[in-house]
Amino acid sequence: FEKACSSEPEKAQKYREQLDMIAFSTICTIHAFCRSALKKNFETIGITPDFDILDETAERVYVNKALDKTIDEMSESGDKTFLEMLSIFESKRTEENIRENIVKLYERMDVQSDVDAFINKVKENLTSRKMYDDIVWGRAVDKLKKIVAVIYDIYAEVEKYNQPSYLKRFQDIIDILPYFESHDAKNISAKFEEIKGSSPRIKKECPCSATAKKCNSYAKDLMEEISILYGDDKYCDKVFEQNKKYGEKLVETTLRFKENLERMKSEDNVMSFSDLEHGAVKLIDSGAPISDDYDYVFVDEYQDVNGAQEYIISHLVKDEAFMVGDVKQSIYGFRLSDPEIFLARQRYYTDKIEAPIFFKDNFRSDNAVLKFVNDIFDYAMTVETAGVDFPAEGRFNETTKAEKLEGRVEVHIFEGEDQDKNEGEGLYKLVDLANAEKIKTAEEKEGEFIANKIKELKATASFTLKKKNPDDKDKRNLDWDDFAILFRGRNQVSNKIIEVLKREGIPVDEGSFAKENDPAETEFINMLSVIDNPRQDYALAGYMLSYLGGYTEGELNEIVVKAADVQAKDEKTEKARLDLYDKVIMYSTLDCPLAEKINATLSKLNHYRVVGSYMSVKGLAEMIVADTNYDAYLASKSEAIGNSFNAGCTKIGHAHFKTLLLCVMNNIHNCGF
Numbered sequence: 001f002e003k004a005c006s007s008e009p010e011k012a013q014k015y016r017e018q019l020d021m022i023a024f025s026t027i028c029t030i031h032a033f034c035r036s037a038l039k040k041n042f043e044t045i046g047i048t049p050d051f052d053i054l055d056e057t058a059e060r061v062y063v064n065k066a067l068d069k070t071i072d073e074m075s076e077s078g079d080k081t082f083l084e085m086l087s088i089f090e091s092k093r094t095e096e097n098i099r100e101n102i103v104k105l106y107e108r109m110d111v112q113s114d115v116d117a118f119i120n121k122v123k124e125n126l127t128s129r130k131m132y133d134d135i136v137w138g139r140a141v142d143k144l145k146k147i148v149a150v151i152y153d154i155y156a157e158v159e160k161y162n163q164p165s166y167l168k169r170f171q172d173i174i175d176i177l178p179y180f181e182s183h184d185a186k187n188i189s190a191k192f193e194e195i196k197g198s199s200p201r202i203k204k205e206c207p208c209s210a211t212a213k214k215c216n217s218y219a220k221d222l223m224e225e226i227s228i229l230y231g232d233d234k235y236c237d238k239v240f241e242q243n244k245k246y247g248e249k250l251v252e253t254t255l256r257f258k259e260n261l262e263r264m265k266s267e268d269n270v271m272s273f274s275d276l277e278h279g280a281v282k283l284i285d286s287g288a289p290i291s292d293d294y295d296y297v298f299v300d301e302y303q304d305v306n307g308a309q310e311y312i313i314s315h316l317v318k319d320e321a322f323m324v325g326d327v328k329q330s331i332y333g334f335r336l337s338d339p340e341i342f343l344a345r346q347r348y349y350t351d352k353i354e355a356p357i358f359f360k361d362n363f364r365s366d367n368a369v370l371k372f373v374n375d376i377f378d379y380a381m382t383v384e385t386a387g388v389d390f391p392a393e394g395r396f397n398e399t400t401k402a403e404k405l406e407g408r409v410e411v412h413i414f415e416g417e418d419q420d421k422n423e424g425e426g427l428y429k430l431v432d433l434a435n436a437e438k439i440k441t442a443e444e445k446e447g448e449f450i451a452n453k454i455k456e457l458k459a460t461a462s463f464t465l466k467k468k469n470p471d472d473k474d475k476r477n478l479d480w481d482d483f484a485i486l487f488r489g490r491n492q493v494s495n496k497i498i499e500v501l502k503r504e505g506i507p508v509d510e511g512s513f514a515k516e517n518d519p520a521e522t523e524f525i526n527m528l529s530v531i532d533n534p535r536q537d538y539a540l541a542g543y544m545l546s547y548l549g550g551y552t553e554g555e556l557n558e559i560v561v562k563a564a565d566v567q568a569k570d571e572k573t574e575k576a577r578l579d580l581y582d583k584v585i586m587y588s589t590l591d592c593p594l595a596e597k598i599n600a601t602l603s604k605l606n607h608y609r610v611v612g613s614y615m616s617v618k619g620l621a622e623m624i625v626a627d628t629n630y631d632a633y634l635a636s637k638s639e640a641i642g643n644s645f646n647a648g649c650t651k652i653g654h655a656h657f658k659t660l661l662l663c664v665m666n667n668i669h670n671c672g673f
Contacts, residue, residue, distance in 0.1 A: 001583065035278035036291045037283055044278055045282045048132075052270045059272045062099040066261035067099050073260075079325070079595040085246045110274045111338075113281050113311030119251065132240050133183070134227065141180045143222055144317050147215050148174055154208040154215075165200035166212055169476040173219045185230035192223040202297060235576055277308040284315045291316045298615045299323045303342040308339045317385060322510030343388065358522050360397045370582040443493050447500025454506055480507050523548055527624065531608050537580045548628055549601065555594060560588045566590075 001019065005012040007323075008519045025031070035053065042049040054062065074082045089098035113119040125131050131631050151170045158166050158330075172195060179187045200216065230236055265271065271279070283290050297317050299305070302325030305313065313321075327339045349356050362370055374395045381390040390395060462477045487494040526542040527549070534540055544551040563583035588598040612620050624630070 029311065030305075031273050031276050034280040034312070037288075038276065040277045041288045041290065044286050044306075045279060047279070048269060050269065053276070054265070054270050054272045055626065056631050057622055058270075058629075061626055062261060062264055062270075062272075063103065063623060066257055066264055067102065069255040069260050070102070070253060071095060071098070074256065079249075081245060081249045083251075085249050088246065102254050102454075103249060104255050105250060106258055107259065109254070110278075111308050113304035113308045114353050115278075118254070122251055124247065126251075129240055132243065135394045137180070137183050140222055140226055141177075144173075144177055144219065145217050148223075150211065151215055154211055155206050157204070160210055161203055161206040161462070163202050163206065163212075166202045166216075169195070169200045169216055170212075173215065176219075176223070180226075185226055188223055189227040189231050190637055192220070192227045196220065196224070202478075202564045205646075212334060212541070257298055269421050274308070277306075277312065280312050281308055284312065297321045299325075301325060301329075302345075303327045303329060303339050305341055306338055327386065328394065330382065339386070353576075358393060360395065361399075364662040366407045367398045368409050369406045370398050412446075414449070441496070443496035444500055447497040447505065450485060450497065451501050451504035451506050454480075455504075457483075481509075524621075524624075524630070530622075531612060534581045534605065535579050537631050540580050544601075548624075548630065551597075557582055558594065559598070562590070563587050 001015065005015055028036075038045075038047065038051075039049045061155055071086075075086070086095070086098055089101065107116050111117055151173060155167070158170070172191065176188060176191050178184075178207065179191070202212050206212070207607075221323060228235075229239060265275065294316055297313065299313060299321070302323040304325075323342075323345060326341050327342055345444075346356050364375075377390045377394060380386075381388050381394065384390050434655075458478050458480070462475055463482075498508055498510060523542065523546040526539045528544065529539040530538055530543045541556065543549045544556055545553065560580070563578070563586040566586045566589075567578060584598055584602075588595050588602065607622065610625065611623065615623070
């Protein structure tokens with residue numbers, strides 16, 4: 001700041017004013033902005049201002065209820081087309097596939113700023129024979145190109161082992177690619193008739209024999225599909241009409257689901273995050289003054305916005321907007337973010353205003369890492385694959401600073417050892433227990449590799465410590481605490497690798513990995529234990545002092561002390577040995593705000609105790625998380641903790657956690673409370 005002021009003194013006063021105005025800026029997530037706008041303008045779109053926000057777990061509960069209602073309604077109506085579509089989607093007599101496709105289409109609708117326009121476009125596309133053909137042929141061409149690319153990779157190896165029949169088959173597959181690209185079904189059918197009865201042979205000792213067989217099989221299947229579909233014009237017309245009919249029915253079913261879901265949420269006065277976005281879109285369309293307070297708009301992580309969010313942002317912008325993003329880091333595709341929005345604005349600025357500023361200097365990574373990233377994305381991120389010319393626009397500059405460390409990047413892939421498969425019978429051979437124990441998992445192999453690498457570096461490598469005086473340096477060998485291993489999160493893989501490291505004699509400072517349960521799981525387990533049996537002092541105290549309980553240490557201390565006073569005045573309990581639950585009950589009889597809080601807690605626990613007597617373990621766990629917004633709380637504390645808890649609770653993933661839940665909840669109906 002001082003440098004900017006001194007270099008441009010005529011702008012110093014403006015810089016100071018801008019610095020003072022930072023305190024008055026609105027800095028928040030887009031959902032927090034939407035929530036604030038809705039609460040300020042609730043009457044404009046006919047909602048109440050006291051709505052609650054659903055976290056993802058609670059939203060899933062509403063989604064499942066709406067799916068149940070929608071499928072029941074459509075089935076009971078006797079809709080013939082829906083029942084046909086349902087039978088097509090059915091897998092193992094479950095509705096999983098139809099439910100998944102309804103949700104996918106709904107999610108695609110849900111990120112649009114204009115849902116009606118999107119639906120009309122979908123319906124229009126369903127009636128377009130040209131679009132149908134383009135999709136079918138486009139996918140077929142993409143698949144065949146991938147097969148051909150693999151063939152080129154292994155061609156020399158097959159040739160080396162003198163396999164003429166397979167080399168000829170490879171050439172047939174390569175030669176047929178132009179027919180696919182020109183949509184020439186007639187020549188494809190002719191070639192398929194020529195090769196469908198022949199089976200080229202390849203020696204097992206050829207390292208790529210399995211890959212060669214798959215290339216042949218996949219190519220023949222693709223040729224057969226095209227031959228059947230486009231070999232008869234009437235048949236192709238029939239398939240198109242059938243797809244159109246079921247596609248239109250899927251749209252109708254999804255709209256019914258959307259209506260049911262929105263009604264359920266409206267009745268309970270709750271909103272999802274996407275509802276907040278659509279509410280803000282409605283405010284904008286109604287002319288509500290939600291952008292009057294902002295002269296400038298700054299957007300971070302712009303590559304992760306979706307259509308509805310972009311609509312909101314574009315209407316907030318008056319004269320100036322500043323977007324920062326990196327399409328390489330687009331990580332919310334599963335939430336239907338659209339990196340094309342980022343790329344479109346980049347192109348707009350380049351063509352209409354001025355060239356975007358590219359941040360190519362990296363100050364966190366050494367040159368080996370930068371070179372590795374550049375090499376990967378040079379190949380993977382092109383105009384054809386991602387709309388980005390990475391070599392021209394995205395490459396990081398490697399530093400020439402003398403103090404920059406020079407490291408190296410290695411990539412190692414670990415695969416577990418499977419039991420030998422008897423391909424003739426399609427069954428796995430039986431192995432004795434001794435041999436089975438010798439089979440290593442990928443995690444064990446990875447752990448052993450890490451252990452050996454640490455031992456090797458500790459024995460042979462050294463580094464130089466830099467002192468304040470550049471000429472004063474101290475060289476020493478590596479020690480155990482110079483090594484760090486990074487995991488994406490705590491899970492069975494990381495636990496297994498740590499187990500192997502210990503076995504190999506590596507002293508491991510496990511940190512949070514050393515705990516049987518992480519704090520999030522422990523808090524949740526304490527609550528479930530109290531639901532089962534509240535006369536467990538440690539569990540009850542742990543629950544009360546956690547986020548789920550909501551008590552402070554001062555409140556808990558007051559309960560214990562005041563209960564002792566009450567006990568001393570009661571002849572029946574004066575000499576009795578009371579547990580913490582007894583003291584809580586005693587305090588609940590008093591007339592004070594804390595007693596009201598205790599009674600509310602006891603009522604809540606009793607409610608879950610009753611629900612647990614008929615609801616599944618997973619269902620009860622999800623209900624508690626939804627009611628308390630526990631996963632949102634954990635996410636605000638730490639993304640890693642939130643992810644770990646979701647893995648253990650929502651999915652009931654950890655074995656020890658699942659076992660405890662089952663023990664607790666299966667005993668609830670036998671509990672005397």
